[in-house]
Amino acid sequence: MSEGWLGRDVISILDFDREDLEVLFEEADRMKSLLANGSVPKTLSGRIVALAFFEPSTRTRMSFEAAAKRLGAETIGFTSEEGISVAKGESLADTVRMLDSYADLIVLRHRYEGSALYAAEIAVHPVINGGDGRQHHPTQAMLDLYTVREAHGVIDGLTYGVLGDLRYGRAATSFILSLGLFKPRRVYLIAPPSLEPRAEVMMLIERLGIPAVKARLEDVIGELDVLYVTRIQRERFPDPEEYERVRGAYRVTPSTLEGAKRDLIVMHPLPRVDEIDPRVDSTPHAWYFRQARNGVPVRMALLNLVMGGGAS
Amino acid sequence: MRSPDGEEGLVVRKIRHGTVIDHIPVGRALSVLRILGVSLTGPHRIAVLINVESRKIGRKDIVKIEGLEPRLEDLDRIALVAPTATINVVRDYRVVVKRKVEPPREVRGILRCVNPTCITRQEREHVTPRFVRVSLEPLVYQCVYCGSLLTEKEIVEQLTGGVG
Ligand SMILES: [Zn+2]
Numbered sequence: 488m489s490e491g492w493l494g495r496d497v498i499s500i501l502d503f504d505r506e507d508l509e510v511l512f513e514e515a516d517r518m519k520s521l522l523a524n525g526s527v528p529k530t531l532s533g534r535i536v537a538l539a540f541f542e543p544s545t546r547t548r549m550s551f552e553a554a555a556k557r558l559g560a561e562t563i564g565f566t567s568e569e570g571i572s573v574a575k576g577e578s579l580a581d582t583v584r585m586l587d588s589y590a591d592l593i594v595l596r597h598r599y600e601g602s603a604l605y606a607a608e609i610a611v612h613p614v615i616n617g618g619d620g621r622q623h624h625p626t627q628a629m630l631d632l633y634t635v636r637e638a639h640g641v642i643d644g645l646t647y648g649v650l651g652d653l654r655y656g657r658a659a660t661s662f663i664l665s666l667g668l669f670k671p672r673r674v675y676l677i678a679p680p681s682l683e684p685r686a687e688v689m690m691l692i693e694r695l696g697i698p699a700v701k702a703r704l705e706d707v708i709g710e711l712d713v714l715y716v717t718r719i720q721r722e723r724f725p726d727p728e729e730y731e732r733v734r735g736a737y738r739v740t741p742s743t744l745e746g747a748k749r750d751l752i753v754m755h756p757l758p759r760v761d762e763i764d765p766r767v768d769s770t771p772h773a774w775y776f777r778q779a780r781n782g783v784p785v786r787m788a789l790l791n792l793v794m795g796g797g798a799s
Numbered sequence: 800m801r802s803p804d805g806e807e808g809l810v811v812r813k814i815r816h817g818t819v820i821d822h823i824p825v826g827r828a829l830s831v832l833r834i835l836g837v838s839l840t841g842p843h844r845i846a847v848l849i850n851v852e853s854r855k856i857g858r859k860d861i862v863k864i865e866g867l868e869p870r871l872e873d874l875d876r877i878a879l880v881a882p883t884a885t886i887n888v889v890r891d892y893r894v895v896v897k898r899k900v901e902p903p904r905e906v907r908g909i910l911r912c913v914n915p916t917c918i919t920r921q922e923r924e925h926v927t928p929r930f931v932r933v934s935l936e937p938l939v940y941q942c943v944y945c946g947s948l949l950t951e952k953e954i955v956e957q958l959t960g961g962v963g
């Protein structure tokens with residue numbers, strides 16, 4: 488039974504169930520057509536959204552900002568450089584208390600795992616996790632699932648490959664776990680041995696009954712309906728030498744995709760470095776730009792549901 | 800009178816007042832004593848049996864402490880390092896309380912997250928660490944904030960080693 492969205496914190500994708508996400512996706516569909524018609528009602532007029540980004544982010548922050556403004560809300564907050572100076576003097580707890588007193592909702596990105604949950608315990612207003620360290624990135628998972636649904640019409644029954652840094656990459660982890668809310672046919676985990684999912688993530692994969700198996704891309708490419716590629720992020724590595732060993736360990740090119748199904752979609756949370764050859768961009772497999780464009784309608788839907796903007 | 804389970808004929812006098820902690824996993828007897836704050840050099844009279852046979856858990860340790868009853872708040876800590884332990888409180892040579900410890904479902908404080916970038920490890924934030932039990936055998940806890948797993952070995956080290 489869905490708890491409904493109003494006033495909820497958004498910390499982990501696993502805080503939600505399938506029914507919640509279906510409500511969100513329908514709302515995102517509605518937002519998308521309102522955007523296309525240029526007729527978005529200002530349902531959040533007079534409301535303030537705080538964007539507290541302690542870590543660098545362009546896409547997530549700007550798409551939240553665009554989403555809030557489209558719905559008529561004002562935004563306040565800071566970006567990473569200012570965030571760092573905030574971080575120098577003040578505790579996260581005090582910063583959250585301050586923002587909570589100014590705004591109706593806080594979107595937080597922070598490099599410490601658990602920061603969003605902690606902020607949600609302190610704040611009276613809802614907190615949306617815009618990424619906490621290597622742990623969760625629930626709104627990315629929401630727009631990723633929405634993109635799969637858009638491309639294939641369904642999320643269930645598909646075969647997924649998740650390629651890249653499955654250990655430190657929060658987008659990949661959140662995406663894999665989000666599939667536990669649906670019924671994928673199979674989920675291939677494709678990662679260098681040092682970047683396989685952490686023990687607690689493997690535990691959740693098992694508990695959620697996600698049909699996940701480790702694989703090599705060349706062995707499974709012909710089975711995939713979705714190939715989710717992620718960047719290897721240097722800052723997630725405790726050991727710089729480990730980073731040097733795995734960077735460039737994989738790259739998706741037109742020849743990688745030769746044996747793929749015609750309707751395979753390639754996704755990437757962006758920005759990419761060199762994991763996807765630009766020559767893939769012009770193939771029908773390239774879905775990462777459409778995926779990125781879904782960031783605004785999905786976050787509009789999320790803000791509207793959590794802040795109770797309603798339909799008018 | 801029959802010798803209690805597993806003492807293998809080792810002669811240990813019965814205690815008059817005090818505590819017998821039985822079914823301690825092998826090698827953890829001294830950890831249990833440390834949690835109880837019992838010093839090996841006094842004032843309590845202590846018997847420690849290490850690696851004796853047990854019908855229940857194969858091999859086990861036992862400790863007997865004359866003149867000491869565990870405080871309620873010690874029980875959770877004992878359960879964390881010796882999840883199979885049974886506590887017998889003895890008064891006038893009779894067992895008046897006998898209970899199995901149970902590792903708590905949730906632990907607040909006491910333990911420390913192993914992940915240095917967990918919010919609970921940031922001194923400036925003053926977050927009380929919180930863990931939930933995710934497995935009983937072996938004992939595994941999970942940090943509520945960052946999801947990291949804490950193994951039985953790490954728990955024993957934290958509660959009885961140099962950490963914390
Ligand atoms: Zn932690």
